[in-house]
Amino acid sequence: MTSLRRTLLVLLLGAVTAAVAIGAVATYRVALTEADAMFDYHLRQLALSLRDQAFANAFQPSVALDPDEFDFVVQVRDASGVRLYLSHPHKVLPLDVQLGFSTIDTREGRFRVYAQIVRGQVIEVAQPLAVRSRMALGAALKSVWPFAAMLPILGLAVWWVVGRGLVPLDRLARGVAARSPTALEPLTEGNVPVEAQPLVRSLNALLERLRLALNAQRAFTADAAHELRTPIAALKLQAQLAARAPDEATRRAAAADLEAGVERAAHVVEQLLALARVEPGAAERPLERVALDELAASVVADRTQFAIAKRIDLGIAQSHRAMVEGDPDALRTLLANLIDNALRYTPENGQVNVLVGETQARPWLEVADNGPGIPADERARVFDRFYRVPGAGDSGSGLGLAIVSVIAKRHRAEVALDDAPGGGLRVRVTFPASIS
Secondary structure (H helix, E strand, O other): OOHHHHHHHHHHHHHHHHHHHHHHHHHHHHHHHHHHHHHHHHHHHHHHOOOOOOOOOOOOOOOOOOHHHHHHHEEEEEEOOEEEEEEEOOOOOOOOOHHHHHHHOOOOOEEEEEEEEEEEEEEEEEEEEEHHHHHHHHHHHHHHHHHHHHHHHHHHHHHHHHHHHHHHHHHHHHHHHHHOOOOOOOOOOOOOOHHHHHHHHHHHHHHHHHHHHHHHHHHHHHHHHHHHHHHHHHHHHHHHHHHHOOOOHHHHHHHHHHHHHHHHHHHHHHHHHHHHOOOOOOOOOOEEEHHHHHHHHHHHHHHHHHHHOOOOOOEEEOOOOOEEEHHHHHHHHHHHHHHHHHHOOOOOOOOEEEEEEEEEEEEEEEEEEEOOOOOOOOOOOOOOOOOOOOOOOOOOOOHHHHHHHHHHHHHOOEEEEEEEOOOOOEEEOOOOOOOO
């Protein structure tokens, strides 16, 4: 699990450590450059200080000193190359050193050399580059070590600052954790840092969606309970009438009413389950390519026997290839509800036609019947749950077109009600522009 606190600490401490390391390298490079300039100056001054000395033959210094205490090597030779003086007998400089400053390689390492000619003699003063590097490193360490020593203090300071910076997030987390499942009021943004305000706004938007979903669920549950109460009470009454029937004919009639009541209750339950499956917030399947013409043919085939039983002519009057991006099961439920509504309210010997087409690259489905239709002033309300058109009887559940509306909204489709050409109702569902 990723920790924001740990990530910030690692990044900040890493940045501070890297800055100190880069500073140390830069300081060393600067110190080395300064040391080179300073020691080159010393080499030249030392060579100039020997211009008045007389050297007859090569010899060792008269005073016995530890050669390692003197970093400079002095060599004097005459014009013919004969060595007249060497300060360090065990360190021999080449005889072909160029005049002025130069850097040479010897078996004892690299040397910085300054050479000049004075009164026919070549005076050479050299210094090992390792000495310069060592002194530059010492100077750099002396400059950097206070910062390195402060790294633990900086680490504690960074830890404290990060902790203080995350306090508002901790407070926000505790506030959310302390809420009850029904407390969906928006979170306050008053004491929230600017950087955390987008998170708070997103949480508030989520809480608002949850509130709307819970309200819709409560309303749905209340409506469902109210809607089921009537058929259940009717079933109970019809069962009592069947039990108390004085003769066989009355018993048969009561049993028929009971069967019809059971069918109506089963239809209501099925529609409630279908509505619960397509409600916003329910588990939604990923969208895929759906051929509306194939879907229409399949749904019509499933309803053919029911249409024959009611002596209704059900068929596909028009079918063109039309592709949409959608949920196949939800679209099947949409079309099935439109056809079931048409079959339910169309009288015997009536006609229900299903059409599939495309207009201006927008696919559409259409179901038209020659039933009683829906009055124009009632068409805006038939998409409300459990609403039934006055005079339409009690065979329906009042959920068919509500389910159609929910599925259409999910697919960004438009549902339009109109008068059918031969009388009755025509329902067209128009989808967004088709895909290739």
